[in-house]
Amino acid sequence: MYTFLAGVVLLIVGYFTYGKFVEKVFGVNEGRTTPAFTHQDGVDYLPMNTKKNSLIQLLNIAGVGPIFGPIMGALYGPVAFLWIVLGCIFAGAVHDYLTGMISIRNRGAHLPELAGKFLGKFMKHVVNAFAILLLLLVGTVFVTAPAGLLFSLMNGWATMGLILGAIFIYYILATLLPIDKIIGRFYPIFGALLLISAIGVGGGLVITGAPIPELTLSNLHPDNVPIFPLLFLTISCGALSGFHATQTPIISRTTQNEKQGRKIFYGMMIAEGVIAMIWAAAAMSLFDGGTGLNALLAEGGPGAVVSEASTLMLGAIGGTLAVLGVIILPITSGDTAFRSARMIIADYFNISQKKVASRLWIALPLFVISFALTKIDFTILWRYFSWANQSTAVIALWVGAMYLFIAKKNYWIAMVPGIFMTMVTTTYILNAPIGFGLSMTVSYIGAAIATIAVIVIFYAAAKKARENNLPLEDDVSGWKQVS
Incomplete structure (x- = not known):
């Protein structure tokens, strides 16, 4: 219990300390006009207040990742708490803040465009394809996961096909309509359900004195369960998630002032870390330790753990409300996954999104592909999602490091987690059955060589970009802010 409570406290302290430090390193310019005003189009670019932006950002990034990931990560033992806390403060929240703020400085650009600017034109095409793949996987995972939970909750009142269809219809509307029509209007209600589920389960753990294991050297993780690299991919959204790099530009286009960035981007990642701690x-x-948890996961997956834990902590009615809150999480990330994919494709081909028809012909093929992907086994989808997710985080961290290096600022805040996650993701894809299937020893050596090569390439490119005075931001001197 002490480890759990200390972890939550450290996350909150991290926001007020390291979060403030990161903000100071970046250098907020309160007088700079944001894209919400300079590119206002009434669809994707429009100003919204800090409270609304923060809540939308939290719901955008907090899908099933900070719930399902930590539940499966709990099999690794209390070391999961350590990764959630340290990863969230020093990697995930830094990743989200830099991605959001650099996007604001570049007219709300998405990650592919930022990668093209700071890592080279070739990377724009690579990241564009990679981001679309990730968003399709995310959207599909965030359709199947809530559909499964709803199917169980409704106890046969509706077929799985009907539930999937209803979620897809909502996703289509949320993807096509202006951001303030559905997302901006209904997310506060969804947010209430999210808070009920998180606070209810977390409070129940504390009040009942649940036997939460403590973090000690002898209790770090179960014997014969290696934590590298699998732990850092299993628990992604609760500690560090590349999916967030696809979501922050949505809110960078609605942020009114740069000073709001720490609360919106860094702060909401900290909030997600708290959610992850609760479910871990x-x-x-x-569930009687790893044995009971393994059995329940084998029987019904992470959704069964969510349902069982909610009912145990809050009773039948409270548990139902908590499950509804958990169902809302992936739905409110799935809709923005498809929305983000539409925006990235539109930016890539320079297609105006003012007309509904222009949005429609981009979005519909995405939903057709996603529907086809729902036929694939969820566990297989999750493995590919986890690797694609963390690989995207690696790219975003290197973009952040490049930006800060060119600006002659402390780029280590992005580079250190970038190096670590480069090693993690490369080791995984070299060793995993879905990758090259090499031995762990060979994978470690190959990943180390690849990571060193990335560092060398980074310094060569960064020094060249600094010498050529690569512009870090768009010029908005000619724009006037509209009140």
């Missing part, structure tokens, strides 16, 4: 603690404490 619930999974570790309520």
